[in-house]
Amino acid sequence: MIPKSEVLDTLFGIRDALSDMIIALSPTNANEAAELAQLVARRDRITGSINFLIAAAFNEAAAGLAAPFADLEAKTAQLKSLNQTLANIATAIQVADQIVQIAATIATIAAG
Amino acid sequence: MKHASIILLLTLVWACGTPYLDAAGEFAKATGASATILGGMTDLAHQLCLERAHLDYLVHRLEGSNKLDAHGNIDPRRGQPVPFARYFSAAQIPVPGGEPPTQSWETHCSQVGVADQLATKALQALSAYANALQTVAVTDFTGSNVKQLGTDAGALARALTQNTSSTTNKVAAISGAVSELAGTLEKQYAEAKVKDIVTTADPDVKTILAGLISYLDAVGEEGTDATHLLRTLLADADTKLSSPDPVALLTLQNISARWQSDLQSKLQALSRMSAALSSLSDAESNLAAAAGKKAPDLGMVLADVNDVVTNIQAIQKAF
Numbered sequence: 307m308i309p310k311s312e313v314l315d316t317l318f319g320i321r322d323a324l325s326d327m328i329i330a331l332s333p334t335n336a337n338e339a340a341e342l343a344q345l346v347a348r349r350d351r352i353t354g355s356i357n358f359l360i361a362a363a364f365n366e367a368a369a370g371l372a373a374p375f376a377d378l379e380a381k382t383a384q385l386k387s388l389n390q391t392l393a394n395i396a397t398a399i400q401v402a403d404q405i406v407q408i409a410a411t412i413a414t415i416a417a418g
Numbered sequence: 419m420k421h422a423s424i425i426l427l428l429t430l431v432w433a434c435g436t437p438y439l440d441a442a443g444e445f446a447k448a449t450g451a452s453a454t455i456l457g458g459m460t461d462l463a464h465q466l467c468l469e470r471a472h473l474d475y476l477v478h479r480l481e482g483s484n485k486l487d488a489h490g491n492i493d494p495r496r497g498q499p500v501p502f503a504r505y506f507s508a509a510q511i512p513v514p515g516g517e518p519p520t521q522s523w524e525t526h527c528s529q530v531g532v533a534d535q536l537a538t539k540a541l542q543a544l545s546a547y548a549n550a551l552q553t554v555a556v557t558d559f560t561g562s563n564v565k566q567l568g569t570d571a572g573a574l575a576r577a578l579t580q581n582t583s584s585t586t587n588k589v590a591a592i593s594g595a596v597s598e599l600a601g602t603l604e605k606q607y608a609e610a611k612v613k614d615i616v617t618t619a620d621p622d623v624k625t626i627l628a629g630l631i632s633y634l635d636a637v638g639e640e641g642t643d644a645t646h647l648l649r650t651l652l653a654d655a656d657t658k659l660s661s662p663d664p665v666a667l668l669t670l671q672n673i674s675a676r677w678q679s680d681l682q683s684k685l686q687a688l689s690r691m692s693a694a695l696s697s698l699s700d701a702e703s704n705l706a707a708a709a710g711k712k713a714p715d716l717g718m719v720l721a722d723v724n725d726v727v728t729n730i731q732a733i734q735k736a737f
Contacts, residue, residue, distance in 0.1 A: 310639075311639065311642075314639055314642070314643075315642075318642065318643065318646040321646065321650075322646055322649070322650055325477060325650045325654065326650075326653065328481055328483075329480065329481060329653070329654045329657050329658070330657065339494075339495055340495060342494070343483070343493065343494040343495045346478075346481065346483045346492065346494055347492065347512075350492060350511060350512055351512045351514055353474065353511060354511050354512040354513040354514055354516070354520075354521075355513075355514050355515075356643055357511065357513060357521070357526060358513050358514065358515060358516050360636055360639045360640060360643070361636075406514045407514075409514065410514050410515035413515055414515065
């Protein structure tokens with residue numbers, strides 16, 4: 307049993323972490339500015355995932371939810387462990403992409 | 419002294435009541451108590467949606483990422499800065515796994531607004547049901563207004579289902595029950611089968627109540643989302659304060675307090691609505707359970723209930 311509110315709370319925390327990183331960083335060259343723009347785009351995808359999940363039917367008892375939710379929590383921990391430095395943007399983007407995928411998987415399983 | 423006598427009389431009436439009378443009275447009481455609270459539901463989801471859109475815009479504004487390309491995609495590097503109105507209508511928020519894959523805040527909030535209307539219709543159907551239970555024996559109720567409710571609910575539900583990415587699927591699910599309940603009330607009145615109203619209407623009433631509770635849960639999630647966005651916005655604003663300017667700090671503190679208070683009020687209203695719906699669900703369960711038992715004719719029972727409710731209202735006004 308994975309409550310929808312727990313999945314959403316996790317995503318809220320992820321978006322908070324990404325937003326904190328975005329506001330804390332000041333790019334010093336074009337490459338860093340491009341990476342920061344990509345990070346903004348990933349954060350906005352998390353917002354979209356949140357909107358989608360709020361809208362969707364969600365069967366909290368659906369079989370197979372536990373594994374992706376555990377993955378989501380693990381990725382969240384990984385993201386939050388990153389220091390807010392320009393050197394970590396690429397990793398943050400990569401983890402955020404994985405999180406969006408996991409969130410979509412959870413939504414699909416819970417809707418089934 | 420007069421008031422004390424009336425209260426004593428009412429106490430005796432309730433104490434001597436049948437299970438049916440008690441249950442119907444509970445439903446009537448719960449509906450009355452809930453009506454004012456639930457009235458605030460009218461556009462709460464839409465309000466929260468607008469608030470979320472504003473907060474999302476302001477977060478982007480502080481980041482300098484409120485910039486859109488020609489297609490409405492957010493592009494902090496090549497896009498053009500836009501004000502809120504443009505961001506609200508044109509910015510395409512990605513919806514991973516959704517169809518279509520992006521959605522503007524304006525579209526999103528407009529769908530939420532339609533859901534509000536349907537939720538309001540559902541509440542009106544419940545009120546009609548409660549009023550019907552109270553007035554069946556003493557008024558010439560034709561049910562024509564109730565029928566219109568069902569028609570309206572059907573039209574709103576069709577509007578909702580045309581938008582598959584709507585945040586309002588849950589509300590669409592109860593529209594059938596609203597129509598069914600409206601039809602049931604109309605038919606039972608027309609055929610004067612008042613005794614069967616509770617038994618016949620109960621499944622639809624339960625579906626409507628469950629749908630509304632679920633809808634409020636979804637609105638609550640939007641409220642939680644708004645809370646997070648507000649926290650991010652205020653933290654961003656704090657970070658962006660380049661110098662310890664006392665005026666700027668006080669202004670931020672003032673804005674922070676007011677916005678948090680406003681959001682808190684909405685969340686508290688949501689909480690009260692959820693509690694009210696919960697009470698109504700319990701009352702309906704009791705009423706349905708009593709309907710299955712051997713009891714006096716419902717019309718007679720409800721006439722008594724109506725008298726009791728009228729007296730209670732008179733007492734409340736007197737005080």
